[in-house]
Amino acid sequence: MLAYTIRRLLMLIPVLFGMTLIVFFMIRAIPGDPAQVILGQQATEEAIKSLTKQLGLDQPWYIQYVDYIKGLFTGDLGTSLRTSSEISGEIWPYLAATLELSLVAMVIAIFIGVNAGIISAWFQNSWFDYTAMVLALVGVSMPVFWLGLMEQWAFSLELGWLPSTGRENVRNPVEAITHLYLIDTLIQGRMDQFVEVVRHLILPGIALGTIPMAIIARMTRSSMLEVMRSDFVRTARAKGTRMFWVVYKHSLKNAFIPVLTVIGLQMGLLLGGAILTETIFGWPGIGRYIYDAIGFRDYPVIQSGILIVAVIFVFINLIVDLLYAAIDPRIKYN
Amino acid sequence: MEQPVLNVSGLETHFFTDDGEIPAVDSVDFHVNKGEVLGIVGESGSGKSVTSLSIMQLISAPGKVVGGEISYKGENLLLKSEKQMRKIRGNEIGMIFQEPMTSLNPVFKIGNQLVEGIRIHKKWNKKDSWAHAIKFLKLVGLPRAEELMNEYPHQLSGGMRQRVMIAMAMACEPDVLIADEPTTALDVTIQAQILELMKRLNNETNTSIIMITHDLGVVAEMCDRIVVMYSGKIVEQGTTKEIFESPKHPYTIGLIESVPDVRSRKERLYSIPGNVPKPGSIKTGCHFAPRCKFAFDKCFEETPELMDAGQGQLARCWLHEDKEKAALLEKVES
Known part of the structure; x- marks a missing residue:
């Protein structure tokens, strides 16, 4: 290994x-x-x-x-043409903002997507299955920018429940330590700010998480349907195992490899491709950072920004490959 | 006479497909006595596996048990809830399957899979269940039982896996063991070992065994009584001795003739002409009539019932309506 x-x-x-x-x-x-x-x-x-x-x-x-x-x-990412400062010194806050948003989006996507897929497969052809799969189809087909705008219109403009842009309440700014605001506010025990940060994360998190959620749900469903026809599932039932455990233990672990692949790919895409969401929600992330740099022909920033995104992408894939072996004992890397 | 452990009467399991309702099991009656080994013999598609899954109530859509009674120790299993059935599966009635390669869950350790059933039914703690599982691995003749508990199915050979399956099915000391083609996927030498093991367990624990197979050699070796199935129906029933010495149904005769015999080298191996009809495709008359060399007009017009063919042997054949016609069968044999 x-x-x-x-x-x-x-x-x-x-x-x-x-x-x-x-x-x-x-x-x-x-x-x-x-x-x-x-x-x-x-x-x-x-x-x-x-x-x-x-x-x-x-x-x-x-x-x-x-x-x-x-x-x-030598670890030198170059100097920004626009701000004249070292890129390695200024890139982390942007990266942290993207990481935080992508992780939140992905947690929502995995939790809902995997469960929706499992239940759809378990109760195949039920009303739940049909509803979930229609929603998933709508989800994958929905342009992110449109979803984001509709969310802002509904939940910020009309209902006024959630803020429409930014990472924090600008009148009550978070004192950055790690630049991951959820962690920073918790370290400082600032629950008021923590709530604010969560409130700011919800709309962009949903916008960003919808497509991966739909893809994960569909992949989980088809993978589970295949596994649940296996002989070992019948064996588990013949043992007297509850259907819940037959599904969530025996079937899920076998069905998870293709789901994990999709999760890894989507995570990589979120980290690099969140530009639309970040633009709509005024999110100061790496996507925005690179996008602005392109406008300014800020060559060093573009080069280094894309390089970092690529490194993260490759690392996620490596982690996914290593997780395969942890899930399936038949996979050996030697 | 002692009451049978398991009594199946008028069992009807139908499959509801796009082509209409298919009676995969059509009014099947048989019983198993305590400590007895009953063989259910038939070609693929004869309904023998569906019968066994019906007993366990593991028939999944589009199949459904639509009629009859399965009485286990005097209680009708068909009236039990899923929760009550779970207490019976693996505990009172154990089951082993044809494919030891795919019947064990590839991503869980042998120990985990063995202990699962024990913990469900015996409600023991982990340590006791673990020790009990090891005891059964030893009972089925597996070497290094302790180490096997921590191994995965792919690390074992086919014969070893089938032994594990048997240990799993026997671990809660069921009264009835249903073995669905337990040796079909194994090498001949391993087959003999597995049969030997099952015979020993039958003797030692007095567990009744329902042996489902298409292999007459297995039946001759193992069973006290035989039920021959054809196209969803029982066509002949009797003791092993009776059926091998004087089969009363043309189909059984064909089956016995098609067993290769090393001592008499025939030019060509006998085979019954034609194929097993799709259940439900023959509406009137005997299902075997189109392939039967004894068939006469009545066979194509009216469906025969199981009738007495002498010495308690039952056969579903019009020949037994008339002593003269029945004598035709005797001639063929000699």
């Missing part, structure tokens, strides 16, 4: 190397010049030239690339 993990981590190097190369060229293929964007439409030719030189963008591409890679090896 340890040897396998190390091998997988070593395999990360060429993957990430290739990825830096692709991102490096793709962002330079976008029309627009960082110096021009920073200085504005009225800037003189001279000014643009000198800023380009100052930013190091007058160097040939391979020198720029080698400098970038050298930096990465």
Whole structure:
């Protein structure tokens, strides 16, 4: 297991190397010049030239690339062109915001999705099954931005129950320690702020969690239906086991591998692809951070932001692969 | 005479499919006495497995027991609730299945699966249940029982798994053991061992066994009495000796003839022409008539009942209406 993990981590190097190369060229293929964007439409030719030189963008591409890679090896993610500060120093709060939102969304999605899938399979062709599967179909088909806007309209504008944007009550700001506000407010014992943070998480959490929830529910249902026809399920029933345990113990553990795969993929997508949700809900996350950087042609931020998202994605997949072996004793990594 | 442990009368299990209602088990009557081994013989599709699952009430949709009575120790199992049935399954009536490869849950340890049934029915603590399980693994002749408890099914051979299945079914000391093709999936040498084991358990514990098989060799070896099923109905019933010495139904004769005999090398192995009809496809007349070499007009027009074929043997065949016709059967045998 340890040897396998190390091998997988070593395999990360060429993957990430290739990825830096692709991102490096793709962002330079976008029309627009960082110096021009920073200085504005009225800037003189001279000014643009000198800023380009100052930013190091007058160097040939391979020198720029080698400098970038050298930096990465020393843990230097580069300097933002826009804010002139170290990216490694400013990226964590954004990342933390995204992590917190994605985890909340995923917990909701897994809890409801897995249970809905199980119950649908258990009572196949019942009204619950039909309702859940129609809702799941609606869920996967629903554009996130539309769902988000409808939530804001209904629960903020019309009913006024929940805040529509942001991570916290700006008049009662959270004092950041880890930048994961749920944890920060608990550490400080600020229950009032904790409640506020939870209230801010609900709408974007649901918006972000709906699609994964629907996908997880459908996958759980089909996987459970298949497993529940197995011989060992009949054996368990012939032993006198309660149907609840036949379903939640004997069947679920066998049916969970494909569900876990979907959960891993969706988690990766949430972390990198929450841009729409983050934009609609004014969530200061990594998606917004990269999105804004693209507008400014802030090459170093785009490069490093995408790199970090990719690393997280690959790590989640590794964790999922290791969990397979924990669930199914027949899977061995040697 | 002592009352039978299990008495099945007029059992009707139908499957409600898109093609209409299919009578997979059609008014089946038989009984099992205490300590007796009853063989239920038939080709695939004859309804023998459905009969056994009906007794356990493990028939799942679209199948349903629609009529008859299954009386266990004087109580009708068909009137019991799911909760009451759970107390009987694995406790009073144990069951082992054909496929030892798939009948054990691949993701739980042997010990976990064995202890589960013991804890449900005996309500013992973990330690006592564990010790009891080890005792039964030893009883079924498994070496290193203690270590096996911590192993997974895929680490065991087919024969070992079937022994585990038997230990599991016997662990709560049931009065009746239903064995659905217990040796079909095993090598011949292992088959003999498993049969030997079941015979020993039958002698030692006085457990009644219902042996469901298509293998006449198994029946001859194991059973006191035999029920022959064809297309959902019982076609012949008698003691093993009677049935092997003078079968009274053309189908049984065919079955016995088609057993390969090493001593007399025939040119070709005998096989009954045609296939088992789909249950419900023959509406009038004897279901076996289209394949029967003795069939006459009446066989295609009226469905025969089980009738006395002499010496307490019952056969569902019009030949036994008339002594002269019945004599035709004797001729074939000799």
